[in-house]
Amino acid sequence: MQLALFIIFGGLALAGALNLLFQRHPINSALSLVVVMMSLAVLYWSLGAEFLAAAQVIVYSGAIMVLFVFVIMLLNAGEEEKTHGSRAAYGAGIPGAAAIFCLLSFVFLSERDALGKVSVGGFLGNAVDNIAEVSATLFTKLLLPFEVTSILILVAILGAVVLARKEQ
Amino acid sequence: MSPMPASYLWFIPLLPFAGFLINGTLGRRLPRAVVSAIALLFTALPAAIVAWLWATMRAAGAPDSIEVVSRPWIAITGFHVDFAFTVDHLTLIMLGVVTGVGFLIHIYSVGYMAEEEGYWRFFAYLNLFMFFMSVLVLAESFLLLFVGWEGVGLASYLLIGFYFKKTSAANAGKKAFVVNRIGDFGFLLAMFLLILHFGSLSFTQVFATIGQHPEWQGVRFLTAIALLLVLGAVGKSAQIPLYVWLPDAMEGPTPVSALIHAATMVTAGIYMVARCHVLFDRAPIALTVVACIGAATAIFAASIGMVQHDIKRVLAYSTVSQLGYMFMACGVGAYAAGIFHLLTHAFFKALLFLAAGSVIHATSGEQDMRKMGGLRTRIPVTFWTMSAGVFAIAGIPPLAGFFSKDEILYQTFASPNPIFKLLWLIGLVTAGMTSFYMFRLWFKTFFGESRFEQHSLDHYGAAVDARSSTTLAAVAEHDESQAAHSHGVHESPWIMLFPLVILAILSVIGGWVGVPAALGGHNEIEHFLDPVFASGVVAEGAASSAGHGLELGLAALSVLVALAGLYVAYLFYYKKPGTAAELAERAKPAYVVLQNKYWVDEFYANFLVIPLMMFTRGFLELIFDRGVVNGSGRAAGFVTRIFGWLARKQISGNIRSYAGWLAIGAAAVIAVMIFGRSLWVHL
Amino acid sequence: MVPTAYYLILAAMLFSIGIGAFLIKRNVITIFISIELMLNGVNLTFVAFAQMWHQISGQIFVFFVMVVAAAEAAVGLAIIISIFRTRQTLNVDEIDLMNS
Numbered sequence: 036m037q038l039a040l041f042i043i044f045g046g047l048a049l050a051g052a053l054n055l056l057f058q059r060h061p062i063n064s065a066l067s068l069v070v071v072m073m074s075l076a077v078l079y080w081s082l083g084a085e086f087l088a089a090a091q092v093i094v095y096s097g098a099i100m101v102l103f104v105f106v107i108m109l110l111n112a113g114e115e116e117k118t119h120g121s122r123a124a125y126g127a128g129i130p131g132a133a134a135i136f137c138l139l140s141f142v143f144l145s146e147r148d149a150l151g152k153v154s155v156g157g158f159l160g161n162a163v164d165n166i167a168e169v170s171a172t173l174f175t176k177l178l179l180p181f182e183v184t185s186i187l188i189l190v191a192i193l194g195a196v197v198l199a200r201k202e203q
Numbered sequence: 204m205s206p207m208p209a210s211y212l213w214f215i216p217l218l219p220f221a222g223f224l225i226n227g228t229l230g231r232r233l234p235r236a237v238v239s240a241i242a243l244l245f246t247a248l249p250a251a252i253v254a255w256l257w258a259t260m261r262a263a264g265a266p267d268s269i270e271v272v273s274r275p276w277i278a279i280t281g282f283h284v285d286f287a288f289t290v291d292h293l294t295l296i297m298l299g300v301v302t303g304v305g306f307l308i309h310i311y312s313v314g315y316m317a318e319e320e321g322y323w324r325f326f327a328y329l330n331l332f333m334f335f336m337s338v339l340v341l342a343e344s345f346l347l348l349f350v351g352w353e354g355v356g357l358a359s360y361l362l363i364g365f366y367f368k369k370t371s372a373a374n375a376g377k378k379a380f381v382v383n384r385i386g387d388f389g390f391l392l393a394m395f396l397l398i399l400h401f402g403s404l405s406f407t408q409v410f411a412t413i414g415q416h417p418e419w420q421g422v423r424f425l426t427a428i429a430l431l432l433v434l435g436a437v438g439k440s441a442q443i444p445l446y447v448w449l450p451d452a453m454e455g456p457t458p459v460s461a462l463i464h465a466a467t468m469v470t471a472g473i474y475m476v477a478r479c480h481v482l483f484d485r486a487p488i489a490l491t492v493v494a495c496i497g498a499a500t501a502i503f504a505a506s507i508g509m510v511q512h513d514i515k516r517v518l519a520y521s522t523v524s525q526l527g528y529m530f531m532a533c534g535v536g537a538y539a540a541g542i543f544h545l546l547t548h549a550f551f552k553a554l555l556f557l558a559a560g561s562v563i564h565a566t567s568g569e570q571d572m573r574k575m576g577g578l579r580t581r582i583p584v585t586f587w588t589m590s591a592g593v594f595a596i597a598g599i600p601p602l603a604g605f606f607s608k609d610e611i612l613y614q615t616f617a618s619p620n621p622i623f624k625l626l627w628l629i630g631l632v633t634a635g636m637t638s639f640y641m642f643r644l645w646f647k648t649f650f651g652e653s654r655f656e657q658h659s660l661d662h663y664g665a666a667v668d669a670r671s672s673t674t675l676a677a678v679a680e681h682d683e684s685q686a687a688h689s690h691g692v693h694e695s696p697w698i699m700l701f702p703l704v705i706l707a708i709l710s711v712i713g714g715w716v717g718v719p720a721a722l723g724g725h726n727e728i729e730h731f732l733d734p735v736f737a738s739g740v741v742a743e744g745a746a747s748s749a750g751h752g753l754e755l756g757l758a759a760l761s762v763l764v765a766l767a768g769l770y771v772a773y774l775f776y777y778k779k780p781g782t783a784a785e786l787a788e789r790a791k792p793a794y795v796v797l798q799n800k801y802w803v804d805e806f807y808a809n810f811l812v813i814p815l816m817m818f819t820r821g822f823l824e825l826i827f828d829r830g831v832v833n834g835s836g837r838a839a840g841f842v843t844r845i846f847g848w849l850a851r852k853q854i855s856g857n858i859r860s861y862a863g864w865l866a867i868g869a870a871a872v873i874a875v876m877i878f879g880r881s882l883w884v885h886l
Numbered sequence: 887m888v889p890t891a892y893y894l895i896l897a898a899m900l901f902s903i904g905i906g907a908f909l910i911k912r913n914v915i916t917i918f919i920s921i922e923l924m925l926n927g928v929n930l931t932f933v934a935f936a937q938m939w940h941q942i943s944g945q946i947f948v949f950f951v952m953v954v955a956a957a958e959a960a961v962g963l964a965i966i967i968s969i970f971r972t973r974q975t976l977n978v979d980e981i982d983l984m985n986s
Binding site for chain 1: 887888889890891892893894895896899900901902903904906907908909910911912913915916918919920922923928929930933934936937938942943945946948949950951952953954955956957958959960961963964965966967968969971976984986
């Protein structure tokens with residue numbers, strides 16, 4: 036069953052990504068990304084990261100992508116026009132991207148056995164469920180980074196407000 | 204008195220150096236009295252220390268040599284050298300000459316240079332010279348000696364070119380330095396060979412090693428080292444073929460000629476040969492070369508000196524000739540005799556130069572002897588002191604020059620090598636020529652009717668125009684410093700006469716330390732130097748083989764020759780003044796050769812200097828300097844600009860191109876991380 | 887039981903497609919979206935490894951990545967808005983004032 040889950044939703048994520056690539060209107064790209072994110076949420080759930088699956092749906096696709104859609108609507112971005120490209124982007128970038136993919140898959144495929152298999156469902160350390168486990172580490176060992184991220188968000192809010200303000 | 208602590212040795216060179224620093228940095232702003240006081244103080248103190256040193260080392264039970272060593276100078280595996288001073292009896296004599304005569308000349312200079320600009324500069328350089336010369340004679344290693352060697356060359360350059368605004372003086376300074384350099388090159392090569400074969404440059408170590416190998420007699424590498432050292436000595440002591448700088452060095456002020464080019468610097472070569480006698484005794488070929496060069500130089504320079512008109516030039520060639528005698532003495536193994544002559548020569552040659560300076564001062568800058576005469580009555584003190592010098596150098600007993608010169612001639616004759624008999628003959632003829640040209644100088648300057656004219660400054664200005672040393676030496680130089688005041692012929696001030704008197708006394712009695720046994724004396728100086736030269740194999744054999752009779756006979760012969768010279772000079776220049784000119788006319792070819800100094804300078808200029816300049820300007824400057832050096836600089840700049848141009852093309856402002864470069868960069872990093880494991884480990 | 891390598895390769899594919907979209911697209915907002923896609927690919931990698939090694943720190947790292955992505959998206963979009971105000975264009979090829 037896990038394999039079926041993986042193939043369906045993995046394929047859906049891939050399709051969404053490719054759609055993002057080939058669409059011309061940014062809103063279509065944004066919505067494709069939402070599809071990708073939802074599929075990934077299912078995959079996270081299958082890998083036992085329930086909390087992250089929920090966070091992915093609520094925060095990532097529910098807030099961040101909504102923000103993207105807001106901005107696209109606000110700026111009334113239309114379809115892309117064809118302007119002069121950049122030779123470096125095509126000449127160096129595409130081979131670069133391809134190279135990265137080839138390298139990574141080469142490594143992963145050659146170490147296939149060492150990587151082993153994963154099972155559905157979480158692993159429970161000392162905790163009752165996944166969220167307890169996450170919070171146990173997050174609020175004890177990694178308390179400082181957690182607080183720092185809250186400051187980071189605060190700063191980002193301030194920054195966004197300042198940057199997006201109309202000049203008076 | 205209590206013995207001198209060895210650490211005081213450091214003061215002997217360092218005090219003049221302090222004087223150099225003070226006068227050199229502050230002297231321009233100090234009043235002349237302060238400058239002189241500083242210079243004299245920092246020269247008198249070392250002289251006092253040397254006197255104390257003498258007392259210490261002459262006391263009963265004193266060691267034959269004392270040494271003082273500093274922290275290591277160069278300490279690497281396989282080679283080690285310290286700053287070390289050593290004092291033995293040879294050093295004592297040299298120090299006595301350097302500090303004693305040096306101090307007297309400092310006193311004299313206060314008077315002589317009184318109206319000169321750059322007064323502070325003169326005394327600064329003079330103190331610098333004293334520093335380097337002291338280092339040279341005190342040095343315990345070849346390297347430290349070389350430091351002094353080069354340093355005196357530098358000081359000589361600075362002082363010869365003291366009147367740097369005068370082109371001929373500047374050229375003379377350059378010439379001295381460059382010719383000296385050739386000798387220094389030989390010295391350097393000798394040092395390299397010494398390091399190669401002995402692993403050390405310390406005198407004690409090298410000589411001890413040689414002493415431990417009696418089988419090293421006449422061996423090739425020692426001969427090579429010795430010959431290279433001879434090259435150095437030839438440059439510094441103005442022997443053939445590197446003597447050409449000394450006559451031109453007369454462009455410097457007269458006290459400089461007295462100190463550097465008579466008493467001290469030029470004797471450095473002789474001192475070095477004497478110091479390294481252990482090495483030279485093992486290389487008989489080198490010694491023979493030294494003797495032959497010495498004899499040849501002696502007669503060569505004397506022949507040129509006979510026809511010079513400038514009073515200082517006569518003395519310059521005379522110096523070259525006398526140095527030839529000292530060289531010859533060392534060459535036959537009579538090191539003590541050579542040093543003895545060095546000592547007496549310091550006295551009477553310094554005296555002669557200083558007295559000549561006094562004459563020039565009296566005649567307000569005139570140096571041409573043809574324009575002098577009858578000065579005997581006008582400047583009596585100068586006359587009497589200079590006469591002492593003239594009689595001394597001519598070798599008339601019982602003055603100093605007789606004993607030392609005679610000792611050399613006797614040792615040369617008595618030496619086993621048959622060639623040396625010929626050298627003795629050359630030395631004898633040269634003695635006659637020496638006597639002749641010195642008395643010629645004496646008569647022309649002080650006797651006869653006064654050909655002296657009152658000089659006005661504009662008259663002298665025309666005569667001094669652009670003269671280089673390679674043209675006919677028919678017109679003598681004028682000494683600018685003395686032309687400043689032209690107020691009649693007058694005796695020099697007492698500050699200048701006092702050193703003359705002291706040196707005159709020394710010229711008279713100075714030889715009495717070396718009266719040989721044959722004439723009833725004890726030859727103290729030879730015994731004094733026995734601890735130094737005791738290991739000299741050659742000299743002992745020569746001294747004891749012949750008897751007293753031979754020595755007396757040779758002495759009588761040399762006195763006869765000297766008196767003959769006196770008589771001929773008397774005839775030519777006093778009795779019948781026109782005789783010299785007649786002889787010159789009749790022997791015109793010979794006279795022209797002598798007048799033109801055998802065209803040696805011209806030969807060097809055309810065959811050495813000009814080709815070298817062509818090579819330098821044509822090849823080195825044009826092709827190498829402009830092409831290679833400048834070109835590589837410009838090429839480096841060009842390459843950098845290319846790289847900059849390439850880099851700039853990458854910054855297009857286009858975000859997508861940046862992203863492209865980022866992607867490929869990331870791919871490269873990932874590849875390195877995956878496949879570069881081994882590289883990583885090694886790093 | 888799915889081999890971990892499959893998850894990882896899927897993540898690599900998402901990442902590479904993200905880079906490709908970044909390079910090809912001309913609209914600034916689409917480029918930002920592709921950045922988010924890349925981040926998601928990386929998140930999947932982290933979660934897969936967390937499951938493989940039974941370490942919770944992988945998931946926590948994903949948590950932090952999400953936080954940072956949120957902050958970055960907010961600020962980035964604010965910048966885009968202000969650029970749009972001045973240059974009236976969302977075409978990245980026309981925003982090249984820093985050309986040397």
